[in-house]
Amino acid sequence: MPLTLLPTRASYRSSDSIGVEVRGDLPAADGTVSVWRLGELLHTQPLQPGALQTIPSLPPGGYGIELDGGGWRARTAIEVTDDPRSRLRYGFVASYDPGKDVLAVAELARRLHLNAIQFYDWAFRHADLLGGGEEYVDALGQPITLATVRELTSALRQAGSASYGYAAVYAVGPDEWPSWKQHALLRPSGEPYSLEDFLFILDPAAPAWLNHFTAELAAAVDDLGFDGFHLDQYGYPKHAATPDGNPVDVAASFARLIDEVRRELPDAGLVFNNVNDFPTWDTAHAPQDAVYIEPWEPVLGLEALARVATRARAGGLPVVFAAYQHTYTHASADAADRAAAFTMATLFSHGATQLLTGEHGKVLVDPYYVRNHDPEPTTMEFLTRWYDFAVEHDALLFDTRIVDVTASYVGDYNDELDVAHVGIKATETAVAGAIWRHVTRTPEGIVVHLINLVGQDDTMWDAPRNPPGPTGPGELRFRFIRGRVPRVRVADPDAGPRLVEVPVSLHGDHAVATLPAFDVWQVVHVSL
Structure with missing residues (x-):
């Protein structure tokens, strides 16, 4: 088995004990564990007996950890911070079957330093998050077991990673729609905006909806142990009218919704999806914890990504892109890995990260996260190198003063x-x-x-x-x-x-x- 290093946590506080697990067969030679910050050697110690290497406490920052001896070397990185939400290295989980290997999900978070995991499509229905009991089939036919959701949030918390439950902020299914259609956002034709006949869209700032929505989120925190929520939208409409004829500026409604969720859940982490940068100009200043952007046409080139990232960083919050690498579904692993490398190089160098991987080692290739990609082992090796690099060089990449x-x-x-x-x-x-x-x-x-x-x-x-x-x-x-x-x-x-x-x-x-x-x-x- 190749020699690898695995931090005990995705992120450490300065008060935490820092440990690195050695996996694989150690050569019959003495080894040295060293700690580096921006290329400067800070600490060395001999390889300790057993798999777990304990490292003395470190001040906040990003560090490289090396294990050397007799011509062999293994590396990893660690983050120490007393403000875990000052960075967002986002991953995902999208399946909640009974008996799921939750430790494998937590292990990926540790390996790639994913300090927050989005729980995609865990809920019973978009407007009735917990109404299905302990086991149910979600709106798209996926089986959900809430015991597994709880096991995941617990395992991730122990691994130093936060759990963010997915919640669509204005989507109502056909069964619940009769109770909410008075708040519909209407097309000029008078028909409600919708995702075909699957979901109907209402004004996210309608007071009755806000009361209902925030209560649903609070109940999910209490029941499932979520640390926060990923608040989703679909990028449209920008402006619409409700059935009573009132015009709605949807960007302003989104900002009001974030304000209200923050007021009701003051300790929760909040991440709002700005689809194609809409409406980052309003939400970047709302009381959330990161600026999250899902790029689509016309944000197709590396330069466009860079421009959007630079603009988003102006708010002083962490910036993350859900830049789905569809390339993995139709190109060789090498060609797709190179596409991901250019995407990450662009985002990292402009102060942003990418939501790309999750579960026990999957890659996102589609906005419906259940349709993820099982990559080659070489892809996960490549991603580990690049995520290590980002954490070790955090001060040169993600400091908000850059x-x-x-x-x-x-x-x-x-x-x-x-x-x-x-x-x-x-x-x-x-x-x-x-x-x-x-x-x-x-x-x-x-x-x-x-x-x-x-x-x-x-x-x-x-x-x-x-x-x-x-x-x-x-x-x-x-x-x-x-x-x-x-x-x-x-x-x-x-x-x-x-x-x-x-x-x-x-x-x-x-x-x-x-x-x-x-x-x-x-x-x-x-x-x-």
Whole structure:
């Protein structure tokens, strides 16, 4: 069995005991466990007897954990935080059969550091969450056992991950519709907006509905142990009228609903789905815990993802995208993995995460989460590397104080900092055939993100991707501070997951560093 490391929790508080489980056959050699923060060695200790390695307490931050000895190495990462909701690394669960292996779900949360899990379609009906008793069939024919839901919330809590119950904020099924149709949102034709004849849509801010909806959520917290809720919508309508002729601004109704749910459930975590960025401009400032966006057409390219992520971060909340990688259903695992890598590189480098994986190791390929994908083992290995990288380099990626300074630094007029690769164009936007450079200012220094689009025919995020073309070594040239020796380090989630120093030489007013070749994404950290 390959040697792997598995944190005991998806996220740790500073008061928690930190432990890492060693799995696989250890070679007959002494080993060393080391703790790293942004490439700096903080702590080493000899490998302890037994599978569990206990690590001394650490201040809040993201850390890399390595186990080395005799030419072998295993890695993982850990997060320590006293504000778990300051980040959202989201996963999902979508089946609740009797006897479900709930520990496997909790183990995936630990392995990928998923600090919150969305419980998709657990309820009896959209407008009657708990009305089915202990065992029932949901509105789409899936069997549900509430004992399994409770086992999942308990196992995830022990694994350091929160449980968020799915709840549609304005959807009513045909059996319940006669009681609510007076609050319908109507088309210009007078017919109610709906999902065919399966669900009908009402004004989410209708007072009677808000009283009912918040009571249903509160009962689910008490009965099932949810830590919060994923509040869903379908992206339409934007404006409508109710049967009494009153116009409804649905964006404003969503904001009022979030306010009301927060008032009734002050301690619950809340995540609202902004379908295609609607209406992030209102909900990003509502009393919720993250900005969650489900992108569809016209948000089809990497550049569009980047723009939406940058805009969403302005609210100061964690940002997560439900960017479904349909590519896994019709392309080779390698081509689909590359698509996911470019998507994650774009989102991570712009301060956002992606809801992509869940259950005991599934990948999302469809907005109906029950239709998920069983990936190849190589896909889960790839995702583990990239999720580890995101946690270890959290301070360079997700700190809310990070700002984009690309337009102020690159180019001949600025002459402040730029990169060059022989024969390859460097661009400020995502362009096929180029190296896309993105510069940020962080509390830890300047960070340059390089995404390799050489060899690509387009920049669609949900399409099979070609193998990245060779970049060759790069040159980073930047102005330095008189009397200070600058430092440049690089990391790559595939080739070199820990920041390592590269040589820097001084030439007049500029310092020059040689960057190694890279595959998809390279992070360059510049300390002036």
